[in-house]
Amino acid sequence: MRPVCVGDYEALAREKMEASHWEYFQGGSGEEQTLRANRAAFERVFFRPRVLVDVARCDMSTQLLGTPVSLPVGIAPMAYHCLAHPEGEVATARAAGAVGALTVVSTFSSRKLEDVAQGAQGPLWLQVYCFRRREVTEALIRRAEAAGYKALVLTVDTPRLGRRERDVRNGFSLPAHVRAENFGEELVAALHARQPGASAVATHARETIDPSLTWESLAWLRSITRLPLVLKGVMTGEDAARAASLGIEGLIVSNHGGRQLDGVLPALDALPEVVRAVAGRCEVLMDGGVRRGTDVLKALALGARAVLVGRPVLWGLAAAGPEGVGHVLSLLRDELELAMALAGRPSLDQIDSSLVHAP
Numbered sequence: 001m002r003p004v005c006v007g008d009y010e011a012l013a014r015e016k017m018e019a020s021h022w023e024y025f026q027g028g029s030g031e032e033q034t035l036r037a038n039r040a041a042f043e044r045v046f047f048r049p050r051v052l053v054d055v056a057r058c059d060m061s062t063q064l065l066g067t068p069v070s071l072p073v074g075i076a077p078m079a080y081h082c083l084a085h086p087e088g089e090v091a092t093a094r095a096a097g098a099v100g101a102l103t104v105v106s107t108f109s110s111r112k113l114e115d116v117a118q119g120a121q122g123p124l125w126l127q128v129y130c131f132r133r134r135e136v137t138e139a140l141i142r143r144a145e146a147a148g149y150k151a152l153v154l155t156v157d158t159p160r161l162g163r164r165e166r167d168v169r170n171g172f173s174l175p176a177h178v179r180a181e182n183f184g185e186e187l188v189a190a191l192h193a194r195q196p197g198a199s200a201v202a203t204h205a206r207e208t209i210d211p212s213l214t215w216e217s218l219a220w221l222r223s224i225t226r227l228p229l230v231l232k233g234v235m236t237g238e239d240a241a242r243a244a245s246l247g248i249e250g251l252i253v254s255n256h257g258g259r260q261l262d263g264v265l266p267a268l269d270a271l272p273e274v275v276r277a278v279a280g281r282c283e284v285l286m287d288g289g290v291r292r293g294t295d296v297l298k299a300l301a302l303g304a305r306a307v308l309v310g311r312p313v314l315w316g317l318a319a320a321g322p323e324g325v326g327h328v329l330s331l332l333r334d335e336l337e338l339a340m341a342l343a344g345r346p347s348l349d350q351i352d353s354s355l356v357h358a359p
C-alpha cells in the first residue's frame with residue numbers, strides 16, 4: 001500500500017539502505033536523549049480549536065526572508081543525500097520546488113550546489129559551515145550567489161561534531177561513490193578514510209570546521225556577502241537577542257536533530273523564548289522532530305514562521321526517489337491544511353499562541 005503518513009516511509013527506507021548509512025541518517029549523539037525529546041515535545045502540546053469559522057479555503061502560502069513559498073514547511077540542510085539515492089540533492093530540490101517548498105542545501109551536499117540549482121524550480125538557501133580555511137568558505141559563498149541561492153544559513157551548533165555512537169561503532173565513512181561534491185579532493189579525502197572505532201565524518205569535521213568561530217566572526221561573513229544571514233542552532237533567548245541586535249535576518253531554533261549536544265532542550269520547547277527575545281526583529285524557523293501536519297501547526301502556534309523537516313525527506317528519497325520526497329512534502333502539506341481547517345484557522349496569520357495549550 002502507498003504510504004499514508006510520513007512515518008510509513010521510515011520502514012520502507014530502512015529496507016533499501018545499507019545499515020551503516022541508515023544509522024548515520026537516523027542517529028543522534030550520546031544517549032540520544034535529545035533525539036527522543038524532540039518528538040516527545042510535540043506530544044505535550046495540545047490544541048484549543050475554534051469552531052464555526054469559514055474554513056472553505058485554507059491558505060498556507062507565505063514568504064521566508066522575502067522568498068515566496070507555497071507552504072511553511074521546507075527541507076532542512078542535510079549532508080550526503082546520495083547515500084539515499086543516486087540523484088541525491090538534485091532530486092530532492094526538484095521535488096521540493098514542484099510543491100513550492102524551500103530547500104536548504106548543505107555545505108556537504110553530494111551533488112554540486114550549481115547542479116542542484118539548475119534542476120530546482122523552487123527557492124534555495126545554502127547552509128554554510130565556516131572552515132578553518134576562510135577562503136574555502138568564501139569561495140563557496142561566491143558560488144552560491146552566482147547560482148542564485150537566496151540566503152545563507154550559518155550553522156552555529158557544530159564547532160565539532162557530536163559523538164554519534166552508532167557511527168563510531170560502525171566505523172562510518174563515505175563510500176567512494178558519495179562525495180562532498182562542492183570541494184576538491186584534498187579537502188574531502190578524510191571522509192572516505194575508514195577507521196574502525198571512529199566516524200570519518202567526525203574526524204573530518206575536526207580537521208576542517210573552525211571551532212574558534214565567534215559573534216565577532218559574523219562581521220567577516222557580512223563583509224563578504226549581501227545575502228541575508230540566518231543562524232541555525234540558536235537555542236536560547238540570550239543568543240537570539242544578541243543575533244537580533246546584530247541585525248541577523250533569520251534564526252533556526254534547532255538542536256541539529258539531536259546530533260550535537262545531547263541533553264539539550266527539545267527544539268519545540270526552546271522556540272517560545274527565542275520568539276520572545278527577538279520580538280519580531282528576525283524571522284524565526286525551527287526544526288527537529290516534525291513528522292506531521294499537526295506538528296507544523298503546533299510550531300507555528302508557538303511562534304515559528306515556518307519549520308524545516310530533516311530525516312523524513314531522506315526516508316522519502318531512499319524509498320521512492322524524487323516521487324518519495326514530493327509525497328512526503330505533500331502529505332505534510334495536506335495534513336497541515338486539514339489541521340488548519342479543523343482548528344478554525346484558515347490562514348497563517350490567524351495562528352497564534354491562543355491555539356495551543358502548552359504545559
Ligand SMILES: Cc1cc2nc3c(=O)[nH]c(=O)nc-3n(C[C@H](O)[C@H](O)[C@H](O)COP(=O)(O)O)c2cc1C
Nearest residue numbers: 025076077078079106155256257288289309310311
Ligand atoms: C543525515 C543528516 C545530515 C545532516 N547534515 C546537516 C548539515 O550538513 N548541516 C546542518 O546544518 N544540519 C545538518 N543536519 C541537521 C538538520 O539540518 C536538522 O537540524 C535536523 O535533521 C532536524 O531534525 P529532524 O531530522 O528530526 O527533522 C543533518 C541531519 C541529518 C539527519
Ligand SMILES: CCCCC(=O)C(=O)O
Nearest residue numbers: 079108161201205256259
Ligand atoms: C560536518 C557535518 C556533517 C553533516 C552534519 O551536520 C551531520 O551529519 O549532522
